[in-house]
Amino acid sequence: MVIELLKVEVASQYQEKYLQLDREIWTKAIAQFPGFINKEVWRNPHTPTEVILIIRWRTRQEWKAISVELLEEVERQFVLKMGNIPHKIVEAIEYQVIIAAEFPTK
Numbered sequence: 001m002v003i004e005l006l007k008v009e010v011a012s013q014y015q016e017k018y019l020q021l022d023r024e025i026w027t028k029a030i031a032q033f034p035g036f037i038n039k040e041v042w043r044n045p046h047t048p049t050e051v052i053l054i055i056r057w058r059t060r061q062e063w064k065a066i067s068v069e070l071l072e073e074v075e076r077q078f079v080l081k082m083g084n085i086p087h088k089i090v091e092a093i094e095y096q097v098i099i100a101a102e103f104p105t106k
Helices: 012-031 060-064 068-082
Strands: 002-010 036-043 050-057 087-096
Touching (some): 002 012, 002 060, 012 036, 012 068, 050 060
Antiparallel strands (some): 002 050, 036 050
């Protein structure tokens, strides 16, 4: 499994709109690909402008098989809907999962 971590800077007053559009546009687009496992969104309680997107992919090959043209089109749609709301990916990191533990539920 591969983790795509995106750290996004967006003012707290615009985060709900950002998250709504991220779900409607980005998550919908990437969820159609076979390598997509899931996506989580985290807020940093110590940095109110920071939103972290965690996207899990089955393999790096499946993730990177998504065409650049499709990603550019999705980004164009997202930016169009966001309008003047400032947002910026300030960090993009890739992690490879080495060990994943499952914990029993009671």
